[in-house]
Amino acid sequence: MPRPVRRSGLTMPINNPRFVDRSWTRDCDYLNFDLEDSVPQSQKDYARSQVRHAIVQGQKGAAEINIRINCAYPDADVPAAVWPGVKQINFPKAETGAQIRHLDALITELERVRGIRSGTVRIGATVETTLGVANSYEIASASPRIDAFGGGTGYDMSMDMGIEMFVGFDQFVYNRGEGELIALALGLEREGGVYMSDTTGNVGNAELSIKRAEASRKAGLRTGGGLHPNVVAPQNLGLTPTVNEVEDAHRVLSFFAELDQRGETEGDMDGRIVDKYEAARAEELIEWASLCAHRDAEKSAAREQTVAELDEQN
Amino acid sequence: MKVFVRRSHLLVPVLDREKVETSWTHNADSVILDLTGIESEDDRSRARSLVKESIRHACRGGADVFVLPNKALARADIEASVYPGLKGIVYPGAETSADIEEADSILSELETGRGIASGVLQIIALIDSGTGVWNIREIVTASPRVCSSGLDELNLCRNMGIIPYADFDPFVYAKGRIVVETRAAKVQPIGISHPYGVLPQFDDADEIYQQALRGKNLGFAGAICPDPSWVAQCNTAFAPPADRLEFFRETRRLFSEGVARGTAAVPYPGTTMMIDVPVDENARVNLELWELCAAREAEKAKAIEKQESTMA
Numbered sequence: 254m255p256r257p258v259r260r261s262g263l264t265m266p267i268n269n270p271r272f273v274d275r276s277w278t279r280d281c282d283y284l285n286f287d288l289e290d291s292v293p294q295s296q297k298d299y300a301r302s303q304v305r306h307a308i309v310q311g312q313k314g315a316a317e318i319n320i321r322i323n324c325a326y327p328d329a330d331v332p333a334a335v336w337p338g339v340k341q342i343n344f345p346k347a348e349t350g351a352q353i354r355h356l357d358a359l360i361t362e363l364e365r366v367r368g369i370r371s372g373t374v375r376i377g378a379t380v381e382t383t384l385g386v387a388n389s390y391e392i393a394s395a396s397p398r399i400d401a402f403g404g405g406t407g408y409d410m411s412m413d414m415g416i417e418m419f420v421g422f423d424q425f426v427y428n429r430g431e432g433e434l435i436a437l438a439l440g441l442e443r444e445g446g447v448y449m450s451d452t453t454g455n456v457g458n459a460e461l462s463i464k465r466a467e468a469s470r471k472a473g474l475r476t477g478g479g480l481h482p483n484v485v486a487p488q489n490l491g492l493t494p495t496v497n498e499v500e501d502a503h504r505v506l507s508f509f510a511e512l513d514q515r516g517e518t519e520g521d522m523d524g525r526i527v528d529k530y531e532a533a534r535a536e537e538l539i540e541w542a543s544l545c546a547h548r549d550a551e552k553s554a555a556r557e558q559t560v561a562e563l564d565e566q567n
Numbered sequence: 568m569k570v571f572v573r574r575s576h577l578l579v580p581v582l583d584r585e586k587v588e589t590s591w592t593h594n595a596d597s598v599i600l601d602l603t604g605i606e607s608e609d610d611r612s613r614a615r616s617l618v619k620e621s622i623r624h625a626c627r628g629g630a631d632v633f634v635l636p637n638k639a640l641a642r643a644d645i646e647a648s649v650y651p652g653l654k655g656i657v658y659p660g661a662e663t664s665a666d667i668e669e670a671d672s673i674l675s676e677l678e679t680g681r682g683i684a685s686g687v688l689q690i691i692a693l694i695d696s697g698t699g700v701w702n703i704r705e706i707v708t709a710s711p712r713v714c715s716s717g718l719d720e721l722n723l724c725r726n727m728g729i730i731p732y733a734d735f736d737p738f739v740y741a742k743g744r745i746v747v748e749t750r751a752a753k754v755q756p757i758g759i760s761h762p763y764g765v766l767p768q769f770d771d772a773d774e775i776y777q778q779a780l781r782g783k784n785l786g787f788a789g790a791i792c793p794d795p796s797w798v799a800q801c802n803t804a805f806a807p808p809a810d811r812l813e814f815f816r817e818t819r820r821l822f823s824e825g826v827a828r829g830t831a832a833v834p835y836p837g838t839t840m841m842i843d844v845p846v847d848e849n850a851r852v853n854l855e856l857w858e859l860c861a862a863r864e865a866e867k868a869k870a871i872e873k874q875e876s877t878m879a
Contacts, residue, residue, distance in 0.1 A: 427743020
């Protein structure tokens, strides 16, 4: 399976047509249609009925479709969520491996009865409680459907830790460290972003978003996501390698190939050491840049086609 | 275990009689009577003989009273401490579940022998070694008596060969692990921010408050106070901020209105903030904690009033 590109993604209440019907215009790599915390209890059934409509809307812009279910109602939510076109079921407040194994079994059955290729619907396990952090390894290793993992941050985690967020220092060092370490140990994509001081909690802060995305990219992180359309473009841009970085990576690889031909394992290129680690990093960066370019072309073509179809209808 | 408010744990050496006798006047949520650091056998015997009377002094202001025994002399120290009025013990240098199980067993035996209700005595587990930090999960889940856990940062420095240094916090990982594993076990983590955990200061009230507040925002629910100057600051810092109460109430009101309209994503007017379930829950939790803190203050005030009327 090719490495998914998930630089940007908006989480939105699936019961709100104002958000869902415009979701394809946002240029998101993925869309996370929510059945959970942004949907009131009284609207859960209605929300479940909206999944297929949301898939159609989101796909107009070629976004990858994710559905966030309620951890308390997997048996009701999963049958409503797993349809052709859905790439990932996001499971919030994951606390045990057993929850994930149960989810995997539900998805497996629905893939079978709905003609979806077996094993292709991924699980996004989101850790949002201290118990989830404590059980991170068993959660992340509970299903081969999990391909990315990160540490617990955010409002739910803050509540469980008894802390106020946005106080100007990193309160989740341990959580993030555990998540990233476990992702690396299990060969998964590391999720999350680097810490940057934010004392406002403004979910639409584009300036902060681009700084964080660029810093995250340099830290080897590749995924983003948010709640406000303002952060989509900054994340797409910030998590994509720049032209200069790609050129530099090609030079590193050429230099390393020359070293290799001479039977050497490391050498000095413009005052910096190039060795097999630098070469591997350059290779990953070139591959990532190519995947990002492909993803951008895919989304752009889909949006153009949708606009043309709409023009034709009018 | 019933939810409790223990923001300040005032540490008092049992042999310092003046400190013991005035310990109840500082409005601490808890007083810890310290039996450690006593060199001679005579002093140790004298300290043990003073515990019963010390408990009476320490609890006069409504504080929960704990005794800190020596790990190597735990049985004898605990035997000298289990009397009516005692809330529990602070177990120093816990490294494995076996340490806690042993303390649990001693407490059970003494509860039975001394007419104290079974299972009421609590344990605060203090960690001062790498082994303890690594095994924190088995320590905090070893007994239902474990109510709180924290790092003894000075002893952890000694055990790890670290020289305390204000510019660098050597225990970022250890504190994160204690907070996460302790809260995951529904136990209260206690601690303060760096550098006060290794280099405590007592003369700057505002700085004490800031350090305690930062500790709270790392996930701690209270702190051990080596000096009475920390008590008021910890009581304030570990409670929800008074200036946010109106915001929490308004958050709850707006969210409830939104849910009635069929939406659980509600903008907070004049901000870019969206209120959804976790934001509403956070407001609820803070308002509940505020009520609990207010009830604890009332409880202590009542105890002090009773003392003053008795003395008058």
